[in-house]
Amino acid sequence: MLNLDGLEMIAVLVVMGLFIKVLEQFGLFEPVGGEDSIEDDFELSTVCHRPEGLDKLQEQSKFTKKELQVLYRGFKNECPSGVVNEETFKLIYSQFFPQGDSSTYAHFLFEAFDTNKNGSVSFEDFVAGLNIILRGSINDRLNWAFNLYDLNKDGCITKEEMLDIMKSIYDMMGNYTYPCMQDDAPREHVENFFQKMDRNKDGVVTIDEFIESCQKDENIMQSMQLFENVI
Amino acid sequence: MAAGVAAWLPFARAAAIGWMPVANCPMPVAPRDHSKRQDELIILNVSGRRFQTWRTTLDRYPDTLLGSSEKEFFYNEEAKEYFFDRDPEAFRSVLNFYRTGKLHYPRAECIQAYDEELSFFGIIPEIIGDCCYEEYKDRKRENAERLQDDQEDKKDFKPPNMTFRETIWRAFENPHTSTMALVFYYVTGFFIAISVLTNVVETVPCGSTSQKDISCGQRYTVAFFCMDTACVMIFTVEYLLRLFAAPSRYLFMRSVMSIIDVVAIFPYYIGLVMTDNEDVSGAFVTLRVFRVFRIFKFSRHSQGLRILGYTLKSCASELGFLLFSLTMAIIIFATVMFYAEKGSSSTKFTSIPASFWYTIVTMTTLGYGDMVPKTIAGKIFGSICSLSGVLVIALPVPVIVSNFSRIYHQNQRADKRRAQKVQKARLARIRIAKKGSSNAYLQTKRNGLLNELLDLTASEEEQQHLNKTKSLLESQHHHLLHCLEKTTGHDFVDEQLFEQNCLEGALQPYRSRTPSTSSLEGMTGTCCSRRTKRSVPLPIANAPASHAHPLALTHTLPKSPGLQELSAINIQCAEKQIHSSSRSNLNMQTNEVDRRNCKQQKVTTAIISIQTANTGSPAEDGGHGLPNRGASVVTTTSSNIIKVSAL
Numbered sequence: 001m002l003n004l005d006g007l008e009m010i011a012v013l014v015v016m017g018l019f020i021k022v023l024e025q026f027g028l029f030e031p032v033g034g035e036d037s038i039e040d041d042f043e044l045s046t047v048c049h050r051p052e053g054l055d056k057l058q059e060q061s062k063f064t065k066k067e068l069q070v071l072y073r074g075f076k077n078e079c080p081s082g083v084v085n086e087e088t089f090k091l092i093y094s095q096f097f098p099q100g101d102s103s104t105y106a107h108f109l110f111e112a113f114d115t116n117k118n119g120s121v122s123f124e125d126f127v128a129g130l131n132i133i134l135r136g137s138i139n140d141r142l143n144w145a146f147n148l149y150d151l152n153k154d155g156c157i158t159k160e161e162m163l164d165i166m167k168s169i170y171d172m173m174g175n176y177t178y179p180c181m182q183d184d185a186p187r188e189h190v191e192n193f194f195q196k197m198d199r200n201k202d203g204v205v206t207i208d209e210f211i212e213s214c215q216k217d218e219n220i221m222q223s224m225q226l227f228e229n230v231i
Numbered sequence: 232m233a234a235g236v237a238a239w240l241p242f243a244r245a246a247a248i249g250w251m252p253v254a255n256c257p258m259p260v261a262p263r264d265h266s267k268r269q270d271e272l273i274i275l276n277v278s279g280r281r282f283q284t285w286r287t288t289l290d291r292y293p294d295t296l297l298g299s300s301e302k303e304f305f306y307n308e309e310a311k312e313y314f315f316d317r318d319p320e321a322f323r324s325v326l327n328f329y330r331t332g333k334l335h336y337p338r339a340e341c342i343q344a345y346d347e348e349l350s351f352f353g354i355i356p357e358i359i360g361d362c363c364y365e366e367y368k369d370r371k372r373e374n375a376e377r378l379q380d381d382q383e384d385k386k387d388f389k390p391p392n393m394t395f396r397e398t399i400w401r402a403f404e405n406p407h408t409s410t411m412a413l414v415f416y417y418v419t420g421f422f423i424a425i426s427v428l429t430n431v432v433e434t435v436p437c438g439s440t441s442q443k444d445i446s447c448g449q450r451y452t453v454a455f456f457c458m459d460t461a462c463v464m465i466f467t468v469e470y471l472l473r474l475f476a477a478p479s480r481y482l483f484m485r486s487v488m489s490i491i492d493v494v495a496i497f498p499y500y501i502g503l504v505m506t507d508n509e510d511v512s513g514a515f516v517t518l519r520v521f522r523v524f525r526i527f528k529f530s531r532h533s534q535g536l537r538i539l540g541y542t543l544k545s546c547a548s549e550l551g552f553l554l555f556s557l558t559m560a561i562i563i564f565a566t567v568m569f570y571a572e573k574g575s576s577s578t579k580f581t582s583i584p585a586s587f588w589y590t591i592v593t594m595t596t597l598g599y600g601d602m603v604p605k606t607i608a609g610k611i612f613g614s615i616c617s618l619s620g621v622l623v624i625a626l627p628v629p630v631i632v633s634n635f636s637r638i639y640h641q642n643q644r645a646d647k648r649r650a651q652k653v654q655k656a657r658l659a660r661i662r663i664a665k666k667g668s669s670n671a672y673l674q675t676k677r678n679g680l681l682n683e684l685l686d687l688t689a690s691e692e693e694q695q696h697l698n699k700t701k702s703l704l705e706s707q708h709h710h711l712l713h714c715l716e717k718t719t720g721h722d723f724v725d726e727q728l729f730e731q732n733c734l735e736g737a738l739q740p741y742r743s744r745t746p747s748t749s750s751l752e753g754m755t756g757t758c759c760s761r762r763t764k765r766s767v768p769l770p771i772a773n774a775p776a777s778h779a780h781p782l783a784l785t786h787t788l789p790k791s792p793g794l795q796e797l798s799a800i801n802i803q804c805a806e807k808q809i810h811s812s813s814r815s816n817l818n819m820q821t822n823e824v825d826r827r828n829c830k831q832q833k834v835t836t837a838i839i840s841i842q843t844a845n846t847g848s849p850a851e852d853g854g855h856g857l858p859n860r861g862a863s864v865v866t867t868t869s870s871n872i873i874k875v876s877a878l
Binding site: 075224 | 261331571608611
């Protein structure tokens with residue numbers, strides 16, 4: 001046989017490799033593991049979702065027809081496929097807060113809107129959420145806010161969860177603030193919050209404690225009125 | 232804010248509910264939407280094509296025309312729509328910008344038209360989306376280059392009053408502007424060729440003495456030295472002249488051409504300075520090599536060379552990539568070949584750098600054959616090397632070629648335009664078009680004057696005959712020009728008249744004012760035709776018709792009974808009859824008395840021509856003065872210029 005050294009061996013292997021490639025071009029040689037590649041092309045990138053009829057939505061929510069129309073037009077414009085995924089959600093929300101980083105808070109919001117936990121917010125979810133916030137009673141709104149804060153949806157807010165929320169809110173401010181943002185500002189704020197909200201001082205805030213404390217606070221009650229005229 | 236997210240603002244505000252419970256201080260009051268306008272459809276009528284959109288769509292970009300209150304200027308009350316007299320095709324992309332938040336550039340659209348549309352609607356082109364931005368920039372660049380070519384064409388127009396220095400610089404830059412420059416251009420070209428030829432011939436062996444071939448340079452040393460000296464002198468003179476004439480000496484000295492010039496003539500001077508010293512003769516020989524750079528001076532003479540240089544400069548990145556990839560491949564293959572051939576005996580591949588030579592020669596498919604691999608592995612890798620060499624070199628070349636082609640075609644276009652015929656025809660047509668409008672004005676003036684004459688002589692038929700129907704626009708335009716005439720005290724005349732006047736003006740004995748160069752080429756300037764009074768400025772006479780100009784009124788008091796020519800009727804007979812009269816005089820009866828005093832001394836400014844009678848004697852009152860003049864005016868048919876003072 002051929003007396004080949006190492007380098008010659010490599011040379012021969014290279015030649016064989018090139019030969020195989022040439023055969024592939026002629027279609028005479030199907031490479032192994034090629035089946036997957038075909039199907040990748042057919043991946044359906046567009047998942048179209050159509051919401052329920054306008055009338056049905058109108059029944060379910062307290063918005064007027066015109067308001068729903070305006071909402072849907074804006075929704076569809078930004079998400080032609082009919083659903084918002086988290087990335088788009090974050091992108092849209094970040095347009096309103098150019099200075100800071102709103103992605104964490106947007107993530108929490110997304111979790112709150114995505115009631116059926118399927119990773120995307122459809123128009124119904126959207127309307128349902130807005131319905132509560134903008135047209136619901138004060139208690140509904142507080143409930144919704146509690147739901148937002150309760151990251152693991154276990155019925156109570158721990159200090160860590162609150163800290164995450166607080167940090168995400170403070171992140172939205174960005175670096176350029178007056179007075180300068182201290183590093184422990186979120187933590188301090190959380191302490192204040194718990195002092196106010198945690199009645200039995202057990203380290204967590206339950207829904208009842210939350211609603212009760214909010215109802216006692218004038219500022220919070222007043223601020224809840226703000227949402228009457230958003231749309 | 233981007234388009235669609237404006238619609239999400241309610242959502243963002245709703246999401247603020249998460250902040251409320253944690254807030255420590257009360258929230259500010261929310262703004263109330265007092266104009267609780269329901270979202271309505273707006274109709275945008277663009278040249279007949281109706282576009283409809285929601286009002287809120289347009290409100291997304293409040294700093295554009297459609298988004299701000301500026302569009303109210305275009306509101307059409309009767310049709311309850313906004314009408315824009317613009318191109319509907321371009322408007323499509325404008326409106327799509329509002330709808331989608333992305334501005335696209337339609338490829339079929341002319342770049343300038345598109346830019347104008349964008350600036351009309353207040354949209355900055357920089358927000359064109361990434362998908363279309365490349366195309367837009369390319370087109371814009373091409374357009375700018377084309378405009379630059381146009382500018383360079385215009386540079387040929389010689390501005391008056393250039394200093395000596397500027398003249399020389401212009402002569403250097405555009406040799407075809409003057410004969411001297413052209414001569415100098417060809418002379419320098421000739422000498423460059425001679426110099427290069429000399430350098431080449433210098434090394435040719437001619438004749439041999441004592442078993443050694445002697446080059447011509449060594450044989451005819453004196454002759455070659457004289458030739459060299461002559462060339463270098465010319466080059467030095469040229470360089471110094473350029474240096475002197477350059478508008479910015481520092482920039483000139485930094486430019487490539489001047490560096491080439493310096494490098495071309497330097498060796499000679501260094502050679503003069505240095506003696507035939509053995510130590511430095513090596514360096515001396517090296518310096519002679521630099522003489523070959525004289526050939527680059529040809530790039531001033533050759534358009535093609537300049538294009539080539541420009542192309543290479545603009546393709547710098549592609550060339551850099553080519554070089555880099557070649558280097559990589561060379562190193563790889565040289566290493567492989569070296570180790571492949573290491574085993575074989577008496578191999579030429581003694582080291583990796585020695586293999587570089589083989590690799591380069593193979594990759595560029597030269598294949599000298601001075602180094603060949605002998606082992607099988609070496610041959611295999613050598614063939615792979617040559618195949619890949621072809622590929623690596625072939626890839627960046629089309630980019631360079633397309634760049635060159637684009638630049639070359641642009642220059643061809645510029646040359647074609649510069650070709651006399653096309654340019655002249657184009658300019659002639661433009662000039663004719665311009666003349667048309669100014670001739671219309673002059674014609675109107677004459678008609679107007681004649682109309683007035685005929686008014687007084689009450690000749691209806693002729694009046695109607697001369698009364699050409701004029702559009703309102705035209706008559707307003709003419710009125711405007713007339714006002715200008717009155718203001719400046721000069722009249723619009725024809726080019727020929729202007730030329731004649733200037734010629735004849737030289738013969739005028741009472742010339743008190745030099746003819747000023749008119750701003751319009753030959754159109755204004757009865758400077759020659761109007762004799763100026765020494766002290767009284769001309770606006771006296773030129774009170775606009777039927778408007779008592781306060782300026783004129785103040786000046787009507789004669790300052791001196793001297794040569795106070797208040798107006799002149801300037802008539803050129805033959806094909807063009809031009810009258811410039813101050814019709815105001817006809818109307819301003821009050822001033823007649825004053826002026827009448829002066830008319831005795833008034834000197835008519837007829838230059839060479841026939842002096843019609845009764846120019847000096849006005850009639851009893853100014854109103855009737857005109858018919859006399861008018862009569863004289865009308866009847867003169869001489870082809871000379873007649874100036875009649877209209878007092």
